[in-house]
Amino acid sequence: MSDLTTPRPYRSYVYAYPHKTAYRPLPDPAPSLSALWRDEPKDALSLYAHIPFCEVRCGFCNLFTRIGAPDELTTRYLDALDRQATTVREALGDAAPVRFATAAFGGGTPTFLTADELSRLCDIAEKRMGVDLRAVPLSVETSPATATADRLAVLSERGATRLSIGVQSFVEAEARAAVRPQRRADVESALGRIRDTGVPVLNIDLIYGIDGQTERSWRSSLDAALTWRPEELYLYPLYVRPLTGLGRISPADRERADREWDERRLRLYRYGRDHLLAHGYEQVSMRMFRRTDAAPLGPDDYACQTDGMIGLGCGARSYTSALHYSFDYAVDMREIRSIIDAYTESEDFSRVEVGRWVDAEEARRRHLLQSLLQAEGMPVAGYEERFGSSPFADFPAELARFEALGWLDADAPAGLLRLSPEGLAYSDGLGPELFSPDVRAAMAAYEPK
Template sequence: MTTAPATTATTPSAAEAAGPYQHYVYAYPHKSAYRRLPERPTLTSLWAAEDKSALSLYLHIPFCEVRCGFCNLFTRIGAPEGLTGAYLDALERQAGAVREALGEGEDIRFATAAFGGGTPTFLTAPELERLCDIAESRMGARLDAIPLSVEASPATATADRLAVLADRGATRLSLGVQSFVEAEARAAVRPQRRADVEAALARIREARIPVLNIDLIYGIDGQTEETWLHSLDAALAWAPEELYLYPLYVRPLTGLDRHRAASGPARDPAWDAQRLRLYRAGRDHLLARGYTQQSMRMFRRADAPPQGADDYACQTDGMIGLGCGARSYTSALHYSFDYAVGMHAIRGIIDDYVATEDFTRAEVGHRMDADEARRRHLLQSLLQAEGLVESDYQARFGQAPAEDFGSALDVLADRGWLAAADGRLRLTPEGLAHSDAVGPLLFSPAVRAAMAAYERK
């Protein structure tokens, strides 16, 4: 593609040895690259010069009724009496501090919002009302006028909770199902009955939230192509506007990791091959049934209503995260609270968050220099099916992506994973299939070293 020099990236041989399933790059850099900020910058200073005309708002609820065996999200099982109320108290204090730090003016606007976790619908219906009030009254987000996505589980997608979300403007409800086959759900340490899943889906459709997303997982022990397509067809019976197809990972400190820690190599080529085979079968199944592919994981029904904000771009616009598992983005710093996967450490972080009175400073984060900003823009664009608009990159950074990442882009092109056409760089179908190897190829040496040095807890 080009012979121009590029910034340092993983060598082809190292990337190939690591296999197709390395990292799900939903954000760059990963929070395991964050570190304590000795200077503890004030939020006022961080946001003073930022464009605040199209922000994203994310509220994090770190509670679930159970923790699935594959889950490494920042969440705890259950909540002692009074903890959810105390958590919302802290969330409201944080919202007040953050909104004050953003300043006053007509240029402050939220273009999109999401409630994630954990499981936001772990909260009761009155608590969900309060969560919406925090977003609207404390932060100034107009939930009835912008896209609002909410995550839920079958057990917590109750009629009263869904009514609150529908009334307050939720435009998308994402339901974690993972498998419609009960034996596979048990193998993933996700105990659930199919009848309960179907009942939850019926309640969601009755609530008339415009976009239903169903999450499914492939690569579960005992899963075959036949059972995988069975789950897909069970999901398709509800005509979901979106489907996310996730490869199973066994990550450190998760339930499945504890079960498998004593056996097997870190990488299993046979399992890699199985996941790739199931991915391709699922992709082709959905494409043949009127869905379009948005990324490796995301498929959207061709006639589904638009869900994203027209004027928000994750590559360039800022994000406000509220809650102890949320992260915030400015152009110069990504920041959050401490990060953990193990239950004991998570509980300690939640307890510290609930006890916090002063939310005016950033405590943990990663500085974003010019090189990291380029990498993030490239990653966040390439991992979407629409790809990277080269003129947008050049307008922002002053030169073509090939001048910054020539050798890395050559590696992707040589593997048949990347193609250039019509002013865009796009992953090919095989490139999308290998997205979880494409992303790590573009990690900076500094981020790679920080992630490797992170002490898991």
């Protein structure tokens, strides 16, 4: 390879492909849900319900969420969610078995809802969609301010198996720097309430790269989290996005500042990774670490590379084998409010208006990307069985480049394509290297709003 320039380690947070900024309004006539799902396998679906409300908008946040919910907005939102769920379940039909293998409530902050509203959300999942929440893994996101005993009791009773809390930092000065004001005592109290529920998996989210953060303060947060022996820990790099709170105050000399910031974030990532590995955790991906002695949750046969996703709510994505779709996307608060209001007023959810078609080449890219970014790697035989070709023949330039950069594990067992520790560290630089030219062009043409 002639170009061995190492990409920046933090180019883009890659968690789904194609990215939502590559979605576009679909031409008329908009495809119907029933036609899209008619011939899809539906025996291992995933359900995701999106609740787009938070008590505060963090300075780093570019999620589809708004602060507060005036004028009974949560009631109207759940009414719309109920209508959407009814329409979606009818579109799935009963010609073939419909079964959900996993479920998640995210946002936003699902526990922004009251305890009664959380009960209603669970009812929608069970009575409208047919998900047996007590029989499948159910993950729910929460925050220190909203992890109240009554809300957590509902989630525990309705079958939650994983509660994920966004702490970000146990150091109060760092939380303020990230525009996430919170008291350490309140965080600890929330963690205590979560542990009291007996829900088997506690996940704590932490962020590195905050202004003023050092190895010493980073270790302080890591050790504070480890005190609770969470079954999972996610270590997220801080990103500054356009139209977010921190994005508006980014320095003028962006390029120089970004290079320095990259070096600092990479240093903190390695420190955090090594600290967790030394304290009984295994690395699952660049971000996710799991306690080695944590009990398994039981069978989970959903595979993100191949199985379908049903998204409910105006910020959720849905995936069929041929189309990824959602509602409109925005980061600016005024635009988000407008989209949420339009969603709550909608009566007809039978057609898809925004999305991106996924052809055979894009399916190959997605499979490789989502498999390779996991620490366990990708069995080459599984790829060959699904696509009838080799990843080395389909992506010769990309994989040769990764190998030359030292990102592939030369000691991986035969037949396993796996990232090296350095490759995992560069996941957010490696992932975008696998984006197709068409998706890159669509993302570049997207105008933030």
